[in-house]
Amino acid sequence: MSGEKFFKRVVANGVIAFVIFGIMALAFAPQAINAATRTNTGAYHRGNPSLNSVAIIFSIDGGSEYVRASLDILDEANAKATFFVKGSWVERNEELFEEIANRGHTIGNHGFFGRDHRQLTERQSREEMLAASNLIERILGEPPVLFMPPLGSINRNVTDTASSIGMNTIMWTHDTVDFRNGDMRIGRIRAGDFVLMHSVSEMPELLREILANITARNMTVLPVGEML
Numbered sequence: 001m002s003g004e005k006f007f008k009r010v011v012a013n014g015v016i017a018f019v020i021f022g023i024m025a026l027a028f029a030p031q032a033i034n035a036a037t038r039t040n041t042g043a044y045h046r047g048n049p050s051l052n053s054v055a056i057i058f059s060i061d062g063g064s065e066y067v068r069a070s071l072d073i074l075d076e077a078n079a080k081a082t083f084f085v086k087g088s089w090v091e092r093n094e095e096l097f098e099e100i101a102n103r104g105h106t107i108g109n110h111g112f113f114g115r116d117h118r119q120l121t122e123r124q125s126r127e128e129m130l131a132a133s134n135l136i137e138r139i140l141g142e143p144p145v146l147f148m149p150p151l152g153s154i155n156r157n158v159t160d161t162a163s164s165i166g167m168n169t170i171m172w173t174h175d176t177v178d179f180r181n182g183d184m185r186i187g188r189i190r191a192g193d194f195v196l197m198h199s200v201s202e203m204p205e206l207l208r209e210i211l212a213n214i215t216a217r218n219m220t221v222l223p224v225g226e227m228l
Contacts, residue, residue, distance in 0.1 A: 036228045037192075042159040043169040047227025049192030054214050055224045056081040056195050056207070057148065057172060061089050061114055063199030064096055070199075070207055071103055077211040079221035081105050084148040084170075087112035087132035094139060101140055106223035108146035109133050109167060116153045117161075125161045133165065146170050146224060170224055172196035176210070178203045186213045194224060 037046040047055055056074075060067060060083055067083075074081055083100050085107060090097045101107055111117070112131040120128065129147060137143040147167040149158055152175075159169040173193040179200045186209060189195060195210060197203050214221060 039154075039171060041154050041156050041169070042163070043154055043171045044224075044228060045171040045194060046173050046192045047194065047222075047224065049190065051220075051222065051227055052191045052218070053220045053222040053227060054189055054191065054193050054195060055227055056197060056210070056221055057108075057170065057224060058083045059110060059148065059150075059196065059198050060085045061110070061199065063201070063203075064093050066199045066201060066203050067093075067096060067100070069204040070197075071100065071105075073204060073207050073211065074105070074221075075103065077215065077221070079211060080223050081221065082108055082146065082170075082224040084108040084110035084146070085132075085136070086110045086114050086150070087135045088114070090132075090135055090139070098139060106146070106225055107136060107140065107144055108148055108170065108224070109136065109144040109162075110148050111150045114150040116151055117149050117158045118153045118155050122157060122161055125158060126165065129162060129165060129167070133167075168228065170194065176203075176206060178206050186210055189214065191219055192227065194227075 036044050036048050039045050056079065058070065058081060083105055085097060109129060109132045111128050113128065115128055117125045117128065133143045143166065145167055147162040148170045152171065154169065154171065162169045172195065174189060175196045179198055179202065197207060211221065
């Protein structure tokens, strides 16, 4: 084979390889980009950004009057959120708990007493999760499939324990720190983000602002489970 023919064959093979690589990159890149994101503990902290949606997630342990206010605000915006409830709160507020579910919002497990699961044995952690799940199932007829650790205290053992009883573990992209008058920049919220709020007095007004900002940027609000 002459040097010229050899050179042309090398170039041709190189072009073919480049085209094949490009096709594979186009095929697989959307799956990598448009997917929910997990932390190294296995917990989800962002959803699929291609849905152009944001998840509002609530940590519920008290402040029932602010929970009621949030339900009305969410209804006005035609938005469905995810409420992570502690079992001890559900026991004291069963009627309101049922109203949350009846209004079409997703219910998640937030432990029973709000204990730090990293400080618990695997057995203790499992018992805490199951106590809340069993109470939720008794009232609503089905167990929760999402778990958010109290205090955001998490490691791989916590997520593995939740997974063993049928729950994905959820963290958040942004904490509104609404209990400190909302020290976050709302404009930082992007499609796919999970935004954490708490049942405190500052929450309702901040919730209105967040929902208005999301709507103004042509995004929607979805429950966490629809974004995984």
